[in-house]
Amino acid sequence: MNPGLKLLLVMAIALEISFTQSLIVNVILIGVSFIYILFNRVTFKALIGLIFWPLFPALGLFVSQWLYGSAGIHFAWILFTRIYAYVFLGATFTLTSSITNLALTLEQDFRLPSKFAYGVLAAFNLMPKINEEVQIIKTSALMRGEALHFWSPKLYFKAILSSIQWSQNLAEAMTSHGFVEDQGRTHYRVIKITRMDWVWFIGLFGIVQVLLFFIRY
Amino acid sequence: MDNKTQPATNREHQSKWTLRNIILIALIAIFTGIIFWGAGFLYTALTVVLTPIGAAPFANDLLMGLWCMAGPLTGFVVRTFGSAFVGEFLGAAVEVFLGGQWGAGAFISGLVQGIGSELGFAFTGYKRYDWVGLNASIFTTVVVTFAWDVIKNGYNKFGIPLLLALFVTRYISTFIFGGVLTKMIVRLLDRSNAFSL
Numbered sequence A: 001m002n003p004g005l006k007l008l009l010v011m012a013i014a015l016e017i018s019f020t021q022s023l024i025v026n027v028i029l030i031g032v033s034f035i036y037i038l039f040n041r042v043t044f045k046a047l048i049g050l051i052f053w054p055l056f057p058a059l060g061l062f063v064s065q066w067l068y069g070s071a072g073i074h075f076a077w078i079l080f081t082r083i084y085a086y087v088f089l090g091a092t093f094t095l096t097s098s099i100t101n102l103a104l105t106l107e108q109d110f111r112l113p114s115k116f117a118y119g120v121l122a123a124f125n126l127m128p129k130i131n132e133e134v135q136i137i138k139t140s141a142l143m144r145g146e147a148l149h150f151w152s153p154k155l156y157f158k159a160i161l162s163s164i165q166w167s168q169n170l171a172e173a174m175t176s177h178g179f180v181e182d183q184g185r186t187h188y189r190v191i192k193i194t195r196m197d198w199v200w201f202i203g204l205f206g207i208v209q210v211l212l213f214f215i216r217y
Numbered sequence B: 001m002d003n004k005t006q007p008a009t010n011r012e013h014q015s016k017w018t019l020r021n022i023i024l025i026a027l028i029a030i031f032t033g034i035i036f037w038g039a040g041f042l043y044t045a046l047t048v049v050l051t052p053i054g055a056a057p058f059a060n061d062l063l064m065g066l067w068c069m070a071g072p073l074t075g076f077v078v079r080t081f082g083s084a085f086v087g088e089f090l091g092a093a094v095e096v097f098l099g100g101q102w103g104a105g106a107f108i109s110g111l112v113q114g115i116g117s118e119l120g121f122a123f124t125g126y127k128r129y130d131w132v133g134l135n136a137s138i139f140t141t142v143v144v145t146f147a148w149d150v151i152k153n154g155y156n157k158f159g160i161p162l163l164l165a166l167f168v169t170r171y172i173s174t175f176i177f178g179g180v181l182t183k184m185i186v187r188l189l190d191r192s193n194a195f196s197l
Helices: A003-019 A023-039 A046-052 A055-068 A071-094 A097-109 A115-127 A127-143 A152-178 A196-213 B019-038 B040-053 B057-067 B070-079 B083-098 B104-123 B130-150 B160-191
Strands: none
Touching: A003 A071, A003 A196, A003 B104, A023 A046, A023 A115, A023 A127, A023 A196, A023 B019, A046 A055, A046 A071, A046 B057, A055 A071, A055 B040, A055 B057, A071 A196, A071 B083, A071 B104, A097 B057, A097 B070, A115 A152, A115 B083, A127 B040, A152 B057, A152 B070, A152 B160, B019 B040, B019 B070, B019 B083, B040 B057, B057 B130, B057 B160, B070 B104, B070 B160, B083 B130, B104 B130, B130 B160
């Protein structure tokens, strides 16, 4: 499925189950997403992570709602499954789509200005380097006997200084590769939204509506 | 950059949506996203401690300010319509791609937090880049994100005292991280003339 449409579908469903209260639909969404993920060859480790980490917030919400909520245990279960529905819905997107394809389709099919699509893509591709830079900033501070934590203004200050410098370099590099802001572009890789994409999008979204309408428990 | 021609004391300058500024916002968002990622164990630890007494939502409210820092930061560095929203949203998107424990929920939280932090700058007409503007942004962030949690996390089923306690916790957290810490960072940037780089 087209990554842009897929993201839209996932977000629309996630938004909808935030406002509706149906335990069974939540469970169905989790189940369907789970099967979809399995078919996409997820690693065992990633799968365990998907099940294990959300347990903390889900259980936390469950217990507090159970102890102090006025709506009883059924509502507590809805909140519990809602967290898992978010996670598995999100995983159907993140485990199967690349950020590059998302940027390409957002630019070509969703009319996002190319400077946003490629600018953000360029920054996201630097993620490993950014991770490294955070370590470098922390380590070099340690060498001067200064420990930087997530509450230290200096850590953010230095991160922003790096950002300013890198953004300048990246923008110049893109310009020197022939990228011109606010100009029409031709595409080497064309991504289109096919008729099948639309069928899946409307079909799946429709099914969720029907389920939410009829299953109120 | 376009504001090289402007005086170094450009407190008043308006930024534009140039390619360079878009990359800058995305980079700052990713930096903050990764720094919080390192503090991710805090949330889990707090939740584990608070769950047995049913106070786990406090973990959420205690850390809210931390999660909402990218918005005010990008809003201050790139001073134009929408920069706080884009920064905050991208910051949340980073968490999704790093494999955070909220999945698709983080995208939506990012949208909500982005709107919250942008509204404050909008109310001051993108002119007050000082303590007043920052406090406006803090206020709208707290109100908007709290309203969202009332719906999403079932806060509306709690009694008034618990709700009030959660709200105050969230306000203090947002004030410290989104306000005081942001202010300190901006002061460092100001002193080093980074805004005119």
